[in-house]
Amino acid sequence: MSGAVEGLDLPALEAYFAERVEGFTGPLSARLLSGGRSNLTYLLTAGEYRWVLRRPPLGGLTPSAHDMLREYRIVSALADSGVPVARAVVSSDATGPLGVQFAVVEFVDGSVIRTEEELAALDQAQVDACAFALVDVLARLHAVDPAAVGLADFGRPQGYLTRQVRRWYDQWQRVRTAELPDVDALHARLAELCPVESGASIVHGDFRIDNVILDPADPTDIRAVVDWEMAALGDPLADLGLHLAYADPAFAPVLAGSAAATSPRMPAADALIDRYVAATGRGLGAFSFYLGLAYFKIAVIAEGIHARHLQGLTRGEGFDRVGEATAPLAAAGLQALADRTYDGKAVPA
Structure with a gap:
C-alpha cells in the first residue's frame, strides 16, 4: 500500500x-x-x-x-x-x-490540452479540426434522448435558465470575497431578460478543450469527455454559450494564466456556431442572453476557487491568480448583454 x-x-x-x-x-x-x-x-x-x-x-x-x-x-x-x-x-x-x-x-489513456504551450504542439489545421470535433461531440450530446439512456428524471428542463440565474447568484453570496457591483448588475439584467428555454437536452455544464481526453496521434479523436459534475437536463444553448465564453482571455487566470481555450489560434466564435448550427439545425434566437449567463457562471466559479485558495483549501500550483478573473468576466457578461445582438448565426469574431 x-x-x-x-x-x-x-x-x-x-x-x-x-x-x-x-x-x-x-x-x-x-x-x-x-x-x-x-x-x-x-x-x-x-x-x-x-x-x-x-x-x-x-x-x-x-x-x-x-x-x-x-x-x-x-x-x-x-x-x-x-x-x-x-x-x-x-x-x-x-x-x-x-x-x-x-x-x-x-483510466483513459490519451492527452489533455490545457495550456497554450500544449496547443502549440499542433499545427493550425489540427487546432481547427480539434475545435470542430469538440463542437461535433457537443452536438452529439445534445442529440441524445435522455429517456433512451435512463435519464428522463435527471432534471427539470422547464425553468432551467431561471434556476441557473438564481443558483449562481446564491452561490455568489456564499463565496464572494469582496463586493463587486458588476456581478449584482449582471444578475439583475439576466433575471430581467431570461427567456423560455430554446429546447431540452443533456447539457455538460463545463464543456471546453481541457475537459476532454484526445488521441495523442489524432487530436480530432476525442476518447472521453470528463468532468460531468455540473451536467443536467437543460437548455443546450447554455452549453454552447459557455463553450464560447471560455475563449475569452479573461478566463485564462482561472487556469493559471495559460488556457488553451483562450488561445487566439482557436477558430473564431462564428465558425464554431456555424458548425454547431449545421450539426443540430438549431436556431440561436437571442443568443446574447446565453453568453451573458455563461460569463456570470464562470465569474462565480472563479470567485469560488479564489475563496478556497484564500482559505488554504486548494492543492497544486496556479491558484494565486484565479481571483484576477472575477471582475473582468462579470464585466464581459454585461458587455455581452448590452452590445451584442445575434441574428441566429452571426457572432463577432
Whole structure:
C-alpha cells in the first residue's frame, strides 16, 4: 500500500474496492492528478489496473456543486450513447469510506490540452479540426434522448435558465470575497431578460478543450469527455454559450494564466456556431442572453476557487491568480448583454 495521500483514506478505499470492484486484489496506490479548481482528481493503481477517482474539494463547498454521484450516473448512462466517456467503475455517497461522495472510472489513456504551450504542439489545421470535433461531440450530446439512456428524471428542463440565474447568484453570496457591483448588475439584467428555454437536452455544464481526453496521434479523436459534475437536463444553448465564453482571455487566470481555450489560434466564435448550427439545425434566437449567463457562471466559479485558495483549501500550483478573473468576466457578461445582438448565426469574431 502506498503512503498517505491527502483527501483519501487508502485502507478504507481498498476494503471498499475489494467488495465492489471485480478482479481487484490490491494493494492500491494513489497520487493526486489535479489540485481541484472544481474537484480533486486522483490516479489509482493496483497492478496493471488504473482508475481515476474524483471527490469534492477539501472545504468551501457550495450547494449543488461537486456532485460526484450525479457525475457517476451520467457517465454510466452515456456508456453506449455515442458520446465518448470513461467506463464507470464504482461510486459512493458521503456515508462511504471517504466521508464524502466520490466516483471512480477507468483510466483513459490519451492527452489533455490545457495550456497554450500544449496547443502549440499542433499545427493550425489540427487546432481547427480539434475545435470542430469538440463542437461535433457537443452536438452529439445534445442529440441524445435522455429517456433512451435512463435519464428522463435527471432534471427539470422547464425553468432551467431561471434556476441557473438564481443558483449562481446564491452561490455568489456564499463565496464572494469582496463586493463587486458588476456581478449584482449582471444578475439583475439576466433575471430581467431570461427567456423560455430554446429546447431540452443533456447539457455538460463545463464543456471546453481541457475537459476532454484526445488521441495523442489524432487530436480530432476525442476518447472521453470528463468532468460531468455540473451536467443536467437543460437548455443546450447554455452549453454552447459557455463553450464560447471560455475563449475569452479573461478566463485564462482561472487556469493559471495559460488556457488553451483562450488561445487566439482557436477558430473564431462564428465558425464554431456555424458548425454547431449545421450539426443540430438549431436556431440561436437571442443568443446574447446565453453568453451573458455563461460569463456570470464562470465569474462565480472563479470567485469560488479564489475563496478556497484564500482559505488554504486548494492543492497544486496556479491558484494565486484565479481571483484576477472575477471582475473582468462579470464585466464581459454585461458587455455581452448590452452590445451584442445575434441574428441566429452571426457572432463577432
